[in-house]
Amino acid sequence: MKAKNDPFKIAKMEKEAVKRKKEMARMEWRETRRILEAEKNVFNLEKYRIILERLQLNWLQWNVTCLLLGFGVYRFYYSRIVTGADPIGTTINGWHIGVVMISVGTISLLTATIQHRSNVTKLKLQLEAMQYSLSLRVSYFMLVFSLFMLLVVIFKG
Numbered sequence: 001m002k003a004k005n006d007p008f009k010i011a012k013m014e015k016e017a018v019k020r021k022k023e024m025a026r027m028e029w030r031e032t033r034r035i036l037e038a039e040k041n042v043f044n045l046e047k048y049r050i051i052l053e054r055l056q057l058n059w060l061q062w063n064v065t066c067l068l069l070g071f072g073v074y075r076f077y078y079s080r081i082v083t084g085a086d087p088i089g090t091t092i093n094g095w096h097i098g099v100v101m102i103s104v105g106t107i108s109l110l111t112a113t114i115q116h117r118s119n120v121t122k123l124k125l126q127l128e129a130m131q132y133s134l135s136l137r138v139s140y141f142m143l144v145f146s147l148f149m150l151l152v153v154i155f156k157g
Helices: 007-082 094-126 134-156
Strands: none
Touching: 007 094, 007 134, 094 134
């Protein structure tokens, strides 16, 4: 009976209980931290995906700008020739500038699309639930359209 009421044994049992509670709390904290780190990693990968999409959309905007500017210069040159006016330049005229602008836009979009596809492929390995890249699909369409416009300007000019 004395063993039950022994203050030293009770104190020792209480210390062990406190130790177990602390260890359980540490284990729960580590598990929570591991889960938060995993969610943070997924969030950072999703943020990186959005940055890649926005960058590709900026390259698309650059391509459209070059395409419109090049085609506009070409049309201005072509309209002067059709009306019988002298071309503004003899060595470098609107046709040359138009072809160069459309070519610059097409080549820059082609290289940006290759780089974007490479980055998206690498990102897909880390982020399994990743959506397909819509800007990549639009880039493919714009590349075909840009090449078509370049061929039209070259063979019509």
